[in-house]
Amino acid sequence: MKGSVKLASHQVVDFHGIVISRNDYKERDMLVKILTDKFGIKTFFVRGARKKGFKLASAILPFSHGTYFGNVNDHGLSFINGTRELEQYQQIYSDIELNAYASYILGLVGAAFGNDEPLPGVWFDNIATAINLIDQRFDAAIVANIIEIQLLEQFGVKPFLESCVICGNSSGPFDFSETYGGLLCQQHWYLDLHRLHLDQRTIYYLRLFSVIDLKQLHSIKVKDVTKQHLRHTIDTLYNDQVGVYVKAKKFIDQMGSWDQILKK
Template sequence: MLESFEGIVLFMRPHREKDALVKIFTQTHGTKMFFVKGLQALNHPLKQHCIPMSQHEYIGTIHSTGLSFIREAQTLDIHRKIQMDPILQAHAAYLCQLVDASIEDNQPDSILYQFLAKGLQMINRSDEARPFQIAAEVQLLHRFGLAIDWDRCVFCHNHEGPMDFSMQQQGILCERHFNEDPFRLQLRPQAIAVVKLLSKTAFEQIGNIKLSEPTYQDIRRLMHEIYRDMVGIHLKSETYLEEIYKFMRITNDFPFRES
């Protein structure tokens, strides 16, 4: 039975010689895999509606299990700046993969859908996507079962002064309790301050945050440790992002400002 539904394309994967599998986060049915016959043809009528990180209104057949099908579509937002900018595109792809990893297929979740939609909108409007990446990583942790308090020391609940992160304690240490974990991450205080801020800031309220290279690298190390050791995932799109920024550091191809 045909029905209308809104969705965001997470990824497209070639299937056989000319067909494709397209994973779409639908607003009403959760994440679903769609089979699109002949999509790899240059003039396929649905081609522009299956571009990753774009948002559309679809008409098709939704199945509770197995593959679903698209009959026609109308574009809501192609996110053109993301499509044209390889760095923004890499950040948007990582956001899509992270959201996809945080939800089971076929589970409707309008809150998470709006979270992804707003994230893509804000990345598309920005020139600096890293704060949105950090906000997404921190704010999605609860969906992986982690409830980290970024405001207070795990021992004394102090919320002032320099802070660091302890993987052993799975939380924040204030300066008075640094000696409780000799293997604490030894992050710059600015890194913890940025994570604390972005842990409770909506995408549309982030504004024009500028991150220094050292601060961003500390946050990357923190998020990598948490997602690898506490969540248990490492996404390919994160590795690609790391390679992009590594190349840019080597070539000094972009300015960093102190935060």
């Protein structure tokens, strides 16, 4: 029957999760989307979530995270029974800019991996680390850049950033070629007149971001002009080769425009 919810038959399991979003469902219920460590992105039916005094109200707020337990289906809706060790990313929840970057990262994850599929390797830990860094007020734009660069492989677009794609020269100077899918050393720039013409500082950070372990990131300071070049370069790669749209990205771009106006 249209609008009905099929009850899960699976046994109760526990998992760590980060609440991505929630939407009203019918008069009293909600559908809550959670990034989980074991099952990927799942949508949970939460009965009575819109009632005053609902016991799991804090557990389903966006950017809540902790251990959840419930019935998880392979496909379709799953169900939350309870939580423990629940926390809130307070800075992200209360800061519109941090919220936008965290939402963007989670949106990219959804675009890269889809729903109902476990994230491969250490990707859940990587995303959880990125969100935690943003909540600690690390440079959110740089954290997002790192995730963007490292996610390219999941979209089937892994730029070759180790050395020149033609001769293997690893010392540079380099430029980036979309045609060749990676770096060209100066000796081979003539092969692509439409290469991106990047400065060496931007190249340095693209290479660094492709391999850096976020768990080892203690501090990073990037000049504003380099951040602008990184933003433009990554946008070019995503627009030309990936083609995904994440709603939060539009708001981030608008914030960038506001900053430029205020600096004039």
